[in-house]
Amino acid sequence: MAATMEIHEMSGADAGTDKTSGTIRFKDADDAIVDTNNPLVVPAADTIYSYTKKLRAYMEDAPATQVSNFRWYTDGENSFGTGVAITVKNIGTTFGSQYKTAMADGADLFGKTSGSPLDGDGTDTGPFVPADVDTYVGDIIELQMSVASTASHGALSAETLTFAYDEI
Amino acid sequence: MKIADNYIWEAEKDGEIITSGGDLTGCTKFSLIPRQLRLPEHSISGVVMKRRFGRGMTKVASKGTGAQEYLHCVVCEGFRIYVKSTTGEVFITPEDYELYL
Numbered sequence: 001m002a003a004t005m006e007i008h009e010m011s012g013a014d015a016g017t018d019k020t021s022g023t024i025r026f027k028d029a030d031d032a033i034v035d036t037n038n039p040l041v042v043p044a045a046d047t048i049y050s051y052t053k054k055l056r057a058y059m060e061d062a063p064a065t066q067v068s069n070f071r072w073y074t075d076g077e078n079s080f081g082t083g084v085a086i087t088v089k090n091i092g093t094t095f096g097s098q099y100k101t102a103m104a105d106g107a108d109l110f111g112k113t114s115g116s117p118l119d120g121d122g123t124d125t126g127p128f129v130p131a132d133v134d135t136y137v138g139d140i141i142e143l144q145m146s147v148a149s150t151a152s153h154g155a156l157s158a159e160t161l162t163f164a165y166d167e168i
Numbered sequence: 169m170k171i172a173d174n175y176i177w178e179a180e181k182d183g184e185i186i187t188s189g190g191d192l193t194g195c196t197k198f199s200l201i202p203r204q205l206r207l208p209e210h211s212i213s214g215v216v217m218k219r220r221f222g223r224g225m226t227k228v229a230s231k232g233t234g235a236q237e238y239l240h241c242v243v244c245e246g247f248r249i250y251v252k253s254t255t256g257e258v259f260i261t262p263e264d265y266e267l268y269l
Contacts, residue, residue, distance in 0.1 A: 001170070001173065002170050002172030002173055002222060002224070002238070003172075003224070004170065005224055005226055006226070007226055007228050019228050020226055020228070020235070020236075021226075021227065021228070021235035021236070022228060022229070023228065023229050024228055024229065055228075061170075064188055065188070065189065065190070067224075071268070073268065114268035114269075117268070158229035159229060160227050160228070160229050161227065161228050161229065162225050162226070162227045162268070163225070163226045163227070163228075164223060164224065164225045164226075164268055165223070165224050166221050166222070166223050166224075167172075167221060167222040167223070167224060168189065168190035168220075168221050168222070
């Protein structure tokens, strides 16, 4: 049987919500709930930031031998429009509090493509084996949305983030 | 059934059938056998095979594409073959090409 790898939105070092095929909502609140409460409001000037989001892979079903080579990427096209951006970085395996000040040293999420992905197992290095089943594996990635005064008002359509892994 | 399990694989080596692991050194035939009637079978022979692996891709907030995809890959001398587990579609690439969907 093949492995089942899930994407979890983390609320603690070893606690998260399965968001595989689901939605991560950037908002002005520290929760994983997908609703219209606490929206990000376009500022009159400057830029505002969402609370950060942290994602990590979870091994739901074990592989026959191992999984490795974790990668995170997008299609490279930011369809959110002018003034809206997402930054991302790999923070290793240490979960820190979520925050809504500007992320330091983050990179443009849409610069992470299949040809130039974000490495997902540089700290918690694989390969991950059947004994790792039902645990979080690989590194935590942290994301944050920024909204500048130049952004348009209104709801945004979703963008896709892909997590890839190799399996034997 | 998981997308990855739409196919099972087997390889022939020294007259034996192997169905686990990643090393295909010395194998003379590799087959991907569908477990869904709508999918085609694929067999490779007459080439030098090196290794195999699967590549899973899982998405959040999928737009337009499937939420999950899985590729079966066979690395041969001079080229790779990727087979899309959802459709049986084949992609032949250079030996070192990393295909992500």
